[in-house]
Amino acid sequence: MLVVGGSLAAGVQNGGLYREAQLTAYPNLLANQMGINLKQPLFDTAHYNGSGYKILIRDNGLTFRYTQVTNHLAYVPDSRDSALIKYTEGVDNLALPFFNPRSAWKDFNYYASLNLPSTESQNFIPFFKRLLPDVEANDGNTNYLSYLRSQITPDFLVFDVGMDGHLRSALVGGDPSQLPAPEEGDRADKSEFAFLSETARKGSKGIAVNIPDVMDLPYFKLYTLKRLQSLCPECKLTVKAACGPVRPANQNDVLLPGEKIESLFSGKSDNEVLGEREVLSVDENCDETIGYRQVSWYNEYYVKYIAEKNNFALLDLYSLYKKINSGDYITDDGVLVDPTFPNGNFYSDDAIHPTGFGQAVIANECIKAVNARYGSKIPLLTTASYLKK
Structure with missing residues (x-):
């Protein structure tokens, strides 16, 4: 199995990436149910808090205030560019936190040349460099797409085009340059889908994941x-x-x-x-919200089209989030998914990314989609076991 995507597929929770969150990332839960040992770039037990994360202070105050977890972090001491300690083992989950897969073709030189401050997120760079040999800040030969193409062709591909581009655009007050637009030529040639199409031609099966309406997020x-x-x-x-x-x-x-x-x-x-x-x-x-609310065209025109053309399963995250956010979703093992913030069970403290339980809910929907497409019988997770005690 190989995983391509952004924050959701990486397992981001509570505004950061850390070992416990990585273990409950939905691709890892899916792999476990499929009997696959998914190699993840786990933070080691000495640096288990990874990039750090935030905890909401639940004092019923007038504003939302947080404490920041700052111990057992994985940053290189005295690093000027927030470098994370290198991960040198093999990796199957290549999803990058805070990364827009629609920018897969952009190299480090592109980001080094941006005029700062920029609305285009560079927060993914420490996570990407963590997986790479040492590269110069202005390296013009390394980008996410070239990195993917250097990997061994997987039997199964999880392709999460990621809501990070939409999310980043909204977080900075509306930046249309981060949103997708129709392109000329074959839809399968669009930069973020090129790798999926190439992999499918080599015989891979997989699942494509579309984008939810980010305006529904509690944040x-x-x-x-x-x-x-x-x-x-x-x-x-x-x-x-x-x-x-x-x-x-x-x-x-x-x-x-x-x-x-x-x-x-x-x-x-x-x-x-x-x-x-x-x-x-x-x-x-x-x-300024219309570009986020009208994401259905992208999901239909690109994601669904690419999935069907390559005989991939499709996880309709857009419809799933709509149902969850309406309060009408009950898991197969009988748990009501509560989307309210801050006391519900689906959203973590950052009001954007799912809890471990939320990731389990998404993993089960992946399993259903894969079983429906390929006639497999992958067992569902017991989501109740992922609820915080």
Whole structure:
């Protein structure tokens, strides 16, 4: 088995990657049920907290506050570029945290040449370099796609195109350059799908995973104008977005967590102006969320098409998340999946990525899709065993 993807397939939880989270990544759970020993780039037991992660302070406060786990980390001491300790063994799970697989063709020189600050995430780079021999910061020969092509052709490929591109675009206040667009030519030649098509031609089976509606994630609902008005009726909030006129905030605007919003909700301020990186504007002149809510075209035009063309199973993560977020999903072993934040069981403390239980739910849906496509009889997980005690 080989795994291609971003944060979800890598196992990111609570805003970071660490050993316990890696072990419950859905590709690993799927592999276990298939009787496959998936080689993961696990952080060792001395550095089990990996990149570190955050824990929500559950004090019923007016803002969401966190403590950061900073012990037993896997960073190289005194590293100037947040380098992680190298992983030198073989790896099957090549998913990279905070990586947009649609950028698979971009090399290190591309990222080194970006004007900073950039809305394009570079947070994946330490995780990628951890798997590679030493490379220069401006290396122009190494990219994710070339790295994938250097691997042995797998019998089974998990191909998660990743919601990281959509997510990153929304987190920075709407950056359309991070969103997919139709391209000329054969859809199978699109950069992020080229590897899947090449692998399938060599006889591999597998599963492709589509993208959910990231606007449904709790992160984008942590702070709302309705809640602010109930806490502080006299507070003024103005939106100065990239599109549309300067105006008072409305109930449809997506308020992004940050210093200004937290100042209002904590009572430290009663008047703030949100710039283009601090809000997703939604009104009659401008809707900065539409590119995320209309992801169905990408899922249909690209992901479903590529899966069917190559006889791959398809995990419809979009529909799964819609059902989970509506509160109507019960697992096969009878557990109600609770999407509420912060006290539900599906989302981890970062309000974006799933808990270990959430990963088990996704793994079971993978199993169902694979069984349906190939007529296999892979047993389902007991999801209840992944609930936090």
